Amino acid sequence: xxxxxxxxxxxxxxxxxxxxxxxxxxxxxNTEILGSLTLWPSSFTLDNYRVIFxxxxxxxxxxxxLYYVSLNTLISLSVALPAAYAFSRYRFLGDKHLFFWxxxxxxxxxxxxxxxxxxxxxxxxxxxxxxxxxxxxxxxNVPLAVWILEGFMSxxxxxxxxxxxxxxxxxxxxxxKIFIPLIGSGIxxxxxxxxxxxxxxxxLARTLxxxxxxxxxxxxxxxxxxxxxxxxxxxxxGVLTILPGMLVIWFVRNHVAKGFALGRV
Amino acid sequence: xxxxxNKAWWLVLPVFLLVAFSAVVPMMTVVNYSVQDIFDxxxxxxxxxxxxKQVLRDSRLHDSLLRQFIYSGCVLLIEIPLxxxxxLTMPTKGRWASACLIxxxxxxxxxxxxxxxxxxxxxxxxxxxxxxxxxxxxxxxNYASNTxxxxxxxxxxxxxxxxxxxxxxxxxxxxxxxxxxxxAARIDRASSWAVFRxxxxxxxxxxxxIAVMLRFMDSFMIYTEPFVLTGGxxxxxxxxxxxxxxxxxxxQFDLGPAAxxxxxxxxxxxxxxxxxxxxxxxxxxxx
Numbered sequence: 001x002x003x004x005x006x007x008x009x010x011x012x013x014x015x016x017x018x019x020x021x022x023x024x025x026x027x028x029x030n031t032e033i034l035g036s037l038t039l040w041p042s043s044f045t046l047d048n049y050r051v052i053f054x055x056x057x058x059x060x061x062x063x064x065x066l067y068y069v070s071l072n073t074l075i076s077l078s079v080a081l082p083a084a085y086a087f088s089r090y091r092f093l094g095d096k097h098l099f100f101w102x103x104x105x106x107x108x109x110x111x112x113x114x115x116x117x118x119x120x121x122x123x124x125x126x127x128x129x130x131x132x133x134x135x136x137x138x139x140x141n142v143p144l145a146v147w148i149l150e151g152f153m154s155x156x157x158x159x160x161x162x163x164x165x166x167x168x169x170x171x172x173x174x175x176x177k178i179f180i181p182l183i184g185s186g187i188x189x190x191x192x193x194x195x196x197x198x199x200x201x202x203x204l205a206r207t208l209x210x211x212x213x214x215x216x217x218x219x220x221x222x223x224x225x226x227x228x229x230x231x232x233x234x235x236x237x238g239v240l241t242i243l244p245g246m247l248v249i250w251f252v253r254n255h256v257a258k259g260f261a262l263g264r265v
Numbered sequence: 266x267x268x269x270x271n272k273a274w275w276l277v278l279p280v281f282l283l284v285a286f287s288a289v290v291p292m293m294t295v296v297n298y299s300v301q302d303i304f305d306x307x308x309x310x311x312x313x314x315x316x317x318k319q320v321l322r323d324s325r326l327h328d329s330l331l332r333q334f335i336y337s338g339c340v341l342l343i344e345i346p347l348x349x350x351x352x353l354t355m356p357t358k359g360r361w362a363s364a365c366l367i368x369x370x371x372x373x374x375x376x377x378x379x380x381x382x383x384x385x386x387x388x389x390x391x392x393x394x395x396x397x398x399x400x401x402x403x404x405x406x407n408y409a410s411n412t413x414x415x416x417x418x419x420x421x422x423x424x425x426x427x428x429x430x431x432x433x434x435x436x437x438x439x440x441x442x443x444x445x446x447x448x449a450a451r452i453d454r455a456s457s458w459a460v461f462r463x464x465x466x467x468x469x470x471x472x473x474x475i476a477v478m479l480r481f482m483d484s485f486m487i488y489t490e491p492f493v494l495t496g497g498x499x500x501x502x503x504x505x506x507x508x509x510x511x512x513x514x515x516x517q518f519d520l521g522p523a524a525x526x527x528x529x530x531x532x533x534x535x536x537x538x539x540x541x542x543x544x545x546x547x548x549x550x551x552x
Contacts, residue, residue, distance in 0.1 A: 004354040011351050012368055015425065018387040019371065021394045025386055037397050079279040086276035091267045098277065105288050107534045109486040111507040112527040115514050116291030139287045142280055200376045202489045203511075217376045235386060238379045245374025246367075253363050 019242070026235035033231045048236035061219040062240065064130065065199065068213065071134035073194040076141040077187065084149035085175070089161065102143040110203045113139065118207055132208045133215070137198040144197065145190050152186025153179075185255045192252045196245065216241055298524035316525035326526065328501065329509040330533075333485060336505060340423055340484040345477060347424070348431025349469070353461070355436055366436075369429040381493025384422045388494075408495060412502040415495045419503050422490055427483070431476045438472035439465060474545045478538055485534055506530055 025033055026048055027041040052058040086092070087099060117136055118127070126132040160182070164174040180187065206218040220237050299316055303309045320326060351369075356362045375383070390396040390407045399406040408418040442464065450460050488507035491497065497504035510530065514523035 007350065008354040008365070011354075011428075012365070015368065015372060015429070017394070018383050018425065021387045022383050025392075033392055037392070037394070039394075075283075079283055082276040083280040086273035089267060090270045090273035092269070092271045092273040095273075098281070102280070102284060104535060105284060107482050107538055108288070108292075108531055109488075109507055109510070109527075109534065111486070111488055111510045111514075112295065112531055113291050114511065115520070115523070116294035117287075119294065120290055135283075135287055138283055142284055146280060196374055200374070202376060202378045217378050220378065220382070231386065231392065234382060238375075238382050241376050241379050242371070242374065246371065249367055249370050249374060253367055 022235050022238050025231060026239045028232060030230065030232050048232040049240075051233050052236055052240065058216075058219060058237070061214050061216040064209075064213050065205075065215040065217065065241075066244065068130040068133040068137075068205070068215070069195055069198040071130055072137045072141060072198040073191050075134060076138055076145045076194045077191060079138075080142055080145035080149055080190070081180070081187075082175075084146050084153055085179070087146065087150045088153040089158065099146075102146055106140050106143050108139070110140075110201070114203065114207050117204060121208055127208065128210045128212050128214075130213045133205050133213060134198075136204045136208055137201060141194045141197055145194055148190045148193060149183070149186055152183050152189075156182050185252075188252050189255045192248055195248055199241075199245065295524045295527050298520045299528055301521060303520055312521065316521040317529070320522050320525045320529060323522075325509065329504055329506050332501075332504070333506045336420070336487075337481055337484045339420055340427075341477060341480055343420070343424055344428045344431050344480055345473070348428050348476065349435050349473075351428065351432040352435035352439055353465075355432070357440070366433065369432060372426050372429055375426075377489035378493045380422065380426050381490045384418065384425075384490075385494050388418050410499055412499055415499055415502050419491045419494060422494065423484065423487070426490070427480060431480065434472040434476045435469055438469045442468050470545070474542070477541055477545070481541060482534060482538060485537075 024039070024041060027044055027046070028038070029043065029045050029047065032038065032041065032043060052062075087095065113136075121127045121132045121136070126135075156179070160178065161174070164178050169178070202215075202217045205215045209215065209218065216237065220234060220241075300311060300313060301309045302312045302315075355365050372380070385393075387393045388396045388408050390400055396406055396408070405411075406414050408414045446464050447460070450464060455463070486507055487505055488511065491503045491505060492508060495503045497508050510523060510526055513519050513526065
């Protein structure tokens with residue numbers, strides 16, 4: 001029992017120490033960072049955060065990221081919900097092939113799609129818009145959403161559907177009024193995963209934007225300038241990108257393990 | 266039993282159209298490039314499979330493919346057993362269980378380039394806690410100049426980043442085992458190894474399949490983290506497939522070879538994932 005505790009505590013320390021170092025550094029001035037190694041900021045400063053919150057190119061990028069991530073979550077969920085229902089309840093022509101084909105998109109390296117995406121979205125005039133990034137991220141988020149939701153929906157007994165139809169519910173009414181509330185936690189978890197994978201992705205988001213929709217993760221590369229890297233601001237921006245994830249995980253904390261198992265346990 | 270009803274197609278149509286738009290159209294563009302030599306939009310020639318031949322002989326690609334396989338192999342060999350071990354040590358219920366879950370999920374929620382940044386800041390010999398401590402202990406360590414150090418740092422970073430995923434999957438798999446199984450084992454006086462081998466491991470099979478596939482795919486596509494941490498260096502020590510590809514396509518603008526390479530790359534992932542899938546579901550049938 002004690003040995004188990006030790007292993008767990010060591011692992012959690014291993015996870016937290018690098019993050020502690022990032023947070024620590026975000027409260028230091030650059031002179032202190034480069035001057036000496038201190039485990040605690042000796043002259044505590046919020047200047048690094050002030051830079052981010054007063055410079056529009058910083059906080060605008062932060063809002064851009066939040067905007068396309070929310071848009072992506074919304075699109076993924078609204079198309080995946082009916083599809084997942086179809087996969088969990090019906091057999092239809094080509095269903096297995098379609099499901100497998102959806103999953104293969106999860107296996108496509110984003111690097112493969114860089115250039116075609118760039119040309120596709122440029123040619124339809126969507127380059128450097130939030131919707132372009134949101135649509136591009138659907139490539140891997142929609143299959144994932146269908147997969148997770150299908151797992152959760154298969155856990156709901158079919159008798160509920162049948163009873164509702166006998167009671168005279170139409171499909172849309174049944175779906176919205178009865179079925180969606182039943183898989184509420186599944187939808188929450190799916191939204192969380194869409195949010196997460198869209199939030200952490202850099203390669204596509206960076207390629208499809210230049211100014212107006214530039215995400216925070218791309219702006220962060222800007223801290224490298226002629227005078228060297230602005231470590232303090234870089235660390236502060238890093239801390240700020242961790243926060244949204246920690247906020248959303250709080251809401252799904254009881255279901256997150258089931259979600260990681262794609263609703264299949 | 267599921268009902269056979271082709272009208273269900275109407276429900277999957279939006280997904281089909283959306284994914285077709287963002288997957289099939291770009292994929293066809295890639296196929297199109299891979300068989301043409303393009304100078305500009307007006308002069309392009311059909312070259313058949315020449316690019317594929319060139320790509321398959323390219324020693325740069327062989328090197329990065331080999332590096333990629335070694336890397337993904339190490340990732341799986343470390344993260345899967347470690348993840349299972351961590352899941353076994355986690356508390357089963359209550360406040361501590363939720364706290365563990367949240368803390369363990371944190372690395373998964375950090376943008377990938379920030380993961381690179383965190384390890385850059387943490388590992389640097391001059392300002393990083395890890396690099397500084399190692400050097401102070403007399404172990405010479407510098408991930409920016411020493412190839413072994415760079416490689417190990419990228420690997421440790423991946424373990425830091427993704428082991429939690431395996432642990433969380435296994436944790437949810439373990440929670441699904443009914444208590445009766447454990448009671449029966451206690452009556453039989455089974456050792457804890459026997460409990461693990463004959464009760465827990467078989468029940469973990471389905472989640473482990475997901476874990477192995479996800480970890481293989483994602484480690485095989487890794488780009489951002491090593492790019493930020495080492496930029497692929499020193500030399501080419503941490504240049505993996507995605508980075509080679511991006512260099513080719515965006516850096517040198519060699520569209521034809523890059524496209525051919527993309528297709529080969531995608532096929533390798535599909536093939537290996539399929540092998541894992543059949544191997545693991547097949548062993549299921551035998552037992």
